[in-house]
Amino acid sequence: MTTLITGGAGYIGSITTRLIRSTGRAVVVLDTLENGHRTAVGDAPFVQGDVADTELVERICKEHGVDEVVHFAAYKAVGESMENPSKYFQNNVTGSQKLFDALHRAGVERVVFSSTAGVYGTPDTVPVREDAEPRCESVYAETKLMIEKTLSWYSRTTSMRHVCLRYFNAAGASSDATLGEDWRFSQNLIPHVMKAAMGHAPALKVFGNDFPTPDGTGVRDYIHVEDLASAHVAALDHLAGKGASITCNVGTGFGTSVMDIINTTEQVTGQKVPYEIVGRRAGDPAACYADPSLITKTFGWSPTRSLEDIIATAYAWHSTHPAGHDS
Numbered sequence: 110m111t112t113l114i115t116g117g118a119g120y121i122g123s124i125t126t127r128l129i130r131s132t133g134r135a136v137v138v139l140d141t142l143e144n145g146h147r148t149a150v151g152d153a154p155f156v157q158g159d160v161a162d163t164e165l166v167e168r169i170c171k172e173h174g175v176d177e178v179v180h181f182a183a184y185k186a187v188g189e190s191m192e193n194p195s196k197y198f199q200n201n202v203t204g205s206q207k208l209f210d211a212l213h214r215a216g217v218e219r220v221v222f223s224s225t226a227g228v229y230g231t232p233d234t235v236p237v238r239e240d241a242e243p244r245c246e247s248v249y250a251e252t253k254l255m256i257e258k259t260l261s262w263y264s265r266t267t268s269m270r271h272v273c274l275r276y277f278n279a280a281g282a283s284s285d286a287t288l289g290e291d292w293r294f295s296q297n298l299i300p301h302v303m304k305a306a307m308g309h310a311p312a313l314k315v316f317g318n319d320f321p322t323p324d325g326t327g328v329r330d331y332i333h334v335e336d337l338a339s340a341h342v343a344a345l346d347h348l349a350g351k352g353a354s355i356t357c358n359v360g361t362g363f364g365t366s367v368m369d370i371i372n373t374t375e376q377v378t379g380q381k382v383p384y385e386i387v388g389r390r391a392g393d394p395a396a397c398y399a400d401p402s403l404i405t406k407t408f409g410w411s412p413t414r415s416l417e418d419i420i421a422t423a424y425a426w427h428s429t430h431p432a433g434h435d436s
């Protein structure tokens with residue numbers, strides 16, 4: 110079995126590629142390296158290129174005997190997507206549609222797609238279930254929903270089948286601290302907490318403590334990136350076992366606040382996390398965390414790593430790679 114992994118040089122992609130290979134599958138990684146890192150791919154077969162290059166994708170499928178695909182490749186900066194919608198619709202949506210077209214022509218029928226809990230926007234109720242009304246509040250989230258819908262139509266009109274995985278907040282790094290997030294550009298909480306704990310940045314800005322949550326700070330569902338990776342393997346096994354197309358949340362089912370992250374970081378690392386309370390960030394919901402019962406019921410998958418594991422692996426990665434893979 111050979112798995113094509115688009116965006117496999119990225120944070121989640123590289124960690125998932127390593128796990129997929131450990132199951133005995135052959136892989137081939139396709140990545141532009143625009144945001145990914147060649148070193149993160151290691152000795153896996155690699156092609157530098159764009160998913161929109163249909164001739165290249167068809168050639169890779171034929172040369173490598175591709176049976177299944179995990180599609181990570183996308184731009185994912187929420188703020189940038191609101192400033193440059195065209196870049197996001199072209200790369201994420203048009204690129205994905207060209208990829209699916211090439212896969213269909215090459216006879217590849219199984220696709221696991223990297224989607225996002227961002228499609229829920231500000232949920233009316235938590236925990237969030239998959240049947241919650243999509244309410245995209247960014248171009249980024251809208252592109253992911255459009256790709257989900259494209260896959261649904263391929264599933265209804267061709268023999269292609271898919272699993273869309275709606276990630277909650279991916280965090281942490283590989284247990285051996287060799288793969289992780291490139292933190293130079295990330296606007297996410299945990300990279301910012303690590304930098305503050307290590308004195309690489311001024312005090313952490315806590316975006317509001319006046320939310321209707323237990324301690325007033327924002328609540329999210331932080332899932333270890335290695336648990337996220339194992340959900341992709343479970344999805345590939347589901348499709349290889351003739352499973353039907355499905356869209357699933359991937360989260361722990363637990364809500365964790367910003368202050369929980371700060372306190373856990375201080376306990377795990379022994380470092381103080383300097384912080385200051387500032388105003389809310391536009392568009393931030395008070396709370397968003399998953400109801401993961403569907404993925405557990407369908408795939409038998411559940412997360413195994415704790416919040417402490419997230420913090421410990423993030424700290425081990427960042428303290429040895431302050432500038433991501435280039436350090």
Ligand code: WQD
Pocket residue numbers: 185187224225226227276277278279296297298299301313314315316317326327328329367390393
């Ligand atoms: C988490 C919490 C902030 C930074 C993101 C993006 C997107 C998606 C999921 C892919 C919130 C607070 C943050 C900081 C803070 N990924 N915060 N100070 O916004 O939940 O979702 O991850 O699909 O990348 O939508 O994640 O890490 O930005 O924020 O107080 O410096 O931390 O207000 O409550 P978010 P986040």
